[in-house]
Amino acid sequence: MIKLNEVTWYSKLAAILFFLGVFPLLTFYIGVQYQKAQESISLSISEPIAVPVVKVKKDAQKNVMDSAKEVLVAFKNKDYQKLENLTSSDGLSWNEVPNLDLTKNDILTSEISNIPNNPQKYLFGYTDGKGDPIYLTISEYLSIWIYNHDYASAPEVGVNKILDGGSNSVNTILQDSGNRTVVAYHFKGFDPKFGGMDWTTLYLVFDLQNGEYKLRGIAKNNWTI
Numbered sequence: 001m002i003k004l005n006e007v008t009w010y011s012k013l014a015a016i017l018f019f020l021g022v023f024p025l026l027t028f029y030i031g032v033q034y035q036k037a038q039e040s041i042s043l044s045i046s047e048p049i050a051v052p053v054v055k056v057k058k059d060a061q062k063n064v065m066d067s068a069k070e071v072l073v074a075f076k077n078k079d080y081q082k083l084e085n086l087t088s089s090d091g092l093s094w095n096e097v098p099n100l101d102l103t104k105n106d107i108l109t110s111e112i113s114n115i116p117n118n119p120q121k122y123l124f125g126y127t128d129g130k131g132d133p134i135y136l137t138i139s140e141y142l143s144i145w146i147y148n149h150d151y152a153s154a155p156e157v158g159v160n161k162i163l164d165g166g167s168n169s170v171n172t173i174l175q176d177s178g179n180r181t182v183v184a185y186h187f188k189g190f191d192p193k194f195g196g197m198d199w200t201t202l203y204l205v206f207d208l209q210n211g212e213y214k215l216r217g218i219a220k221n222n223w224t225i
Contacts, residue, residue, distance in 0.1 A: 060181075061159050067213035068183040068204050075147040078139070084112035088207040088214040096125065096145040098164075098171040098203060098221040102178070107138070115139050128224045146218055151202045154185035165189070165199030169224050173203050180216060181206045197223045 067086065074083040091105025092112065107115075115138050124134040124141050136144065156163050162171055163186035173182060183204045189196040205217035 064159065064181050064183060064206055064213045065157075067206060067215075069152065071204055071215050072147075072152040072185070075142070076150065076152060078116065078143075080115045081113040083215075084109060086215050087112055088209060088216040090207065090216060092215060092217065093205075094142075094146060094218040096220045097169055097224075098173045098201075098219050100173065100176045100205065100217045100219050102176060102180075102205070102217055115142070146220060147202070149187060149190075149200060149202075151185040151187075154187055154202075156184075156186040156188070158184045158186070163201050164221055165196055165201075165223070169221060171221055173205070173219050173221075177205045177217070181208070181213065199223065 071083065071086050074080070074086060087109045089109055091109055092107050093100050093102055093105050111118075118138055121135045121137055122141070124136055124145065126133055134141070134145070160174065160182050161184055162174065163184040164171060165186070165188060183206070184201055185204075186201040187199060189198045191198055200222040201220065203217075203219040203221070204215060205219070206213040207216045208214075
């Protein structure tokens with residue numbers, strides 16, 4: 001009969017075999033699992049999520065910059081017929097913040113030339129801070145909220161780059177644009193008394209259609225409350 005509290009020669013042998021065989025293997029297994037867990041934690045902390053950047057060749061970069069310049073001239077002159085000709089067949093999307101939903105459009109390409117003749121006021125969102133509704137015609141909205149500076153003379157221009165002056169808004173324009181090409185125009189500020197807080201950036205998003213860069217989206221970024 002085996003007594004649980006009695007030390008026998010075979011209980012000693014079992015203990016020796018455990019410490020010589022099972023215990024080292026168990027310790028090794030636990031160590032390996034711990035190391036894997038530590039490596040996983042380290043990667044999640046130290047490696048930020050990379051934003052895909054689409055590189056543009058020199059010739060293509062010149063072409064898209066030429067197209068962007070034409071778009072800015074059309075905006076400056078309020079030449080909406082020309083702007084229509086420069087716009088993607090998929091339509092045009094816009095936003096006064098640096099985010100775009102390009103699965104839809106805010107205006108059909110064929111309607112752009114009629115913008116000056118459209119008297120209807122639309123709700124374009126709400127003001128920062130006070131939250132007042134923004135009711136404007138499309139022409140007023142584009143003049144007040146989108147092309148409100150001479151971006152053609154902006155001192156900083158970049159292709160597929162974020163050019164911002166520091167903001168509390170989340171800029172997702174490159175992610176939102178996917179494989180399209182983005183041209184950014186940035187002013188560091190205008191009035192010295194604001195210490196650079198009056199900076200602004202205009203983003204133009206282009207489709208490549210039949211070998212030509214066509215405007216697909218417009219977004220803005222600036223300091224927000």
